[in-house]
Amino acid sequence: MRRFYHNAKLGNNSLISYILTIVITFFGYFLGQVPMTVAIMWKMNKYPDIGTEALSRFKENPDFTIFHMDKNLGLVLVLMTFVVAFTFLVLSVRYIHKRNPLTLVSTGGRIDFRRLAWGTAVWLGLLVLAEVVYYFFHPSNYTFHAPGLSFLWLVLISVTLLPVQVIFEEIFTRGYLYQAVAYNTKNVFFGFLVSVIVFAALHSFNPETLKYGLMPMMTYYISAGILLGLIVVFDDRLELAIAVHYATNLFGAVLLTYDGAAMQTDALFITKTVDPVFLAGEMIILGAIFLFIAYRKYKWKPLKVKMRYEEEEIEFAGE
Numbered sequence: 001m002r003r004f005y006h007n008a009k010l011g012n013n014s015l016i017s018y019i020l021t022i023v024i025t026f027f028g029y030f031l032g033q034v035p036m037t038v039a040i041m042w043k044m045n046k047y048p049d050i051g052t053e054a055l056s057r058f059k060e061n062p063d064f065t066i067f068h069m070d071k072n073l074g075l076v077l078v079l080m081t082f083v084v085a086f087t088f089l090v091l092s093v094r095y096i097h098k099r100n101p102l103t104l105v106s107t108g109g110r111i112d113f114r115r116l117a118w119g120t121a122v123w124l125g126l127l128v129l130a131e132v133v134y135y136f137f138h139p140s141n142y143t144f145h146a147p148g149l150s151f152l153w154l155v156l157i158s159v160t161l162l163p164v165q166v167i168f169e170e171i172f173t174r175g176y177l178y179q180a181v182a183y184n185t186k187n188v189f190f191g192f193l194v195s196v197i198v199f200a201a202l203h204s205f206n207p208e209t210l211k212y213g214l215m216p217m218m219t220y221y222i223s224a225g226i227l228l229g230l231i232v233v234f235d236d237r238l239e240l241a242i243a244v245h246y247a248t249n250l251f252g253a254v255l256l257t258y259d260g261a262a263m264q265t266d267a268l269f270i271t272k273t274v275d276p277v278f279l280a281g282e283m284i285i286l287g288a289i290f291l292f293i294a295y296r297k298y299k300w301k302p303l304k305v306k307m308r309y310e311e312e313e314i315e316f317a318g319e
Contacts, residue, residue: 002107004236005191006312008183011099018180021092025172028088032081039077043067060210063264071266072153075253078263079161086168093176104175106237115235119243120250122293126286127251142256143270150266158253166246173199173225174232174241188307192233196225208276211260216276223280224248227287233307234291234300244290 040058044050047068054066064074093101102109135142173195182191200221209217228241235241249263257267258274294300 001310001313003310003312004107004232004238005179005182005188007099007103007107007109008179009312010103011097013097013184017096020096021089021176024092024096025085025089029081029085031088032084035080036074036077039069039073040067043069060207061260061264062207062262070150071264072150072157075154075157075263075265076161079157079165082165082168083161086164086171089168089172089176101171104171104179105239105242112237112239115237115239116243118297119240119294120247123244123247123286123290124251126289127247128255130282130286131256141272143272145266145268145270147268148266151268154265154267155254158250162249162253163246166249167242169199169202170228170238170242170245173202174228175238178229178232182309186309188233188309192229192307195229195232196222199225199228206262208260208262212274212276219280220276220283223283223287227283227291230287230291230303231294234295234303235298236306240294 040055044052044054044067050067058066062074062078064071064077090101093099093104100109102111105111177198178191178195180191181194182188185191200218203221204214204218206217228245231241231244232238252261252267253263253265254267256269256271257263257265258271260274300306
């Protein structure tokens with residue numbers, strides 16, 4: 001039987017190939033921040049009234065209007081970071097590991113678009129339903145932002161560039177690292193654990209941690225990482241995790257945002273207060289519902305079976 005983590009053995013599986021790929025990917029991530037840094041510095045030189053304290057405020061609340069910049073332009077600059085990092089990761093997998101990058105998505109190196117659509121629709125539906133229920137109890141916590149031309153640009157950005165950010169994070173943590181650790185240690189749980197830890201660690205640099213506290217936000221990041229990791233372990237492929245992650249970010253970018261969010265947008269609604277621990281609880285409850293629905297739909301095997309490492313019985317034929 002072929003499992004998702006068996007793809008790690010394809011091509012060059014040496015330690016140095018992993019080190020080089022990770023270093024190059026992070027280099028791409030920082031290189032992708034150059035346009036944003038240049039734009040901010042240019043605005044600060046153009047408008048002396050901004051002041052250096054604006055940088056401190058921006059770290060806590062990344063609102064590009066602080067620098068007299070359009071929010072949509074700011075969102076594009078942020079997402080460009082992930083576009084460059086994703087490009088460097090894909091090229092490294094192709095030319096250093098010498099394997100098809102699509103093998104980071106599925107065992108056969110193919111993308112199941114039906115899974116992507118189904119997962120996005122179901123998770124987005126659960127998020128909207130939960131928010132509607134919360135709205136009836138706390139309507140004063142919401143402010144409606146009438147959509148205009150900027151909202152149309154936001155939607156366009158959210159269906160073109162936003163998926164790249166999500167795909168990069170999922171391919172890197174629950175594709176590349178999960179496969180590498182699970183296969184080379186012969187332990188599925190280790191692969192799962194590393195994907196959760198790295199995912200949470202990467203998000204610990206988000207501005208929300210400064211505004212709402214590192215530990216409260218970590219409860220949310222870890223719960224999200226566990227859910228996404230379990231989806232990959234159960235489904236033995238990446239599409240559903242990408243779908244859930246994308247639906248979450250799409251919801252936050254287009255429908256509901258809050259002060260201090262990593263992506264400051266002109267979403268339809270703005271919530272005044274955010275409780276990270278409550279968000280973590282919501283993630284756990286909605287995640288359990290999603291896992292149950294997907295468990296029945298895709299006829300997943302029990303978790304104890306999925307967590308058991310298995311040697312490959314059939315040679316890979318997807319390249």
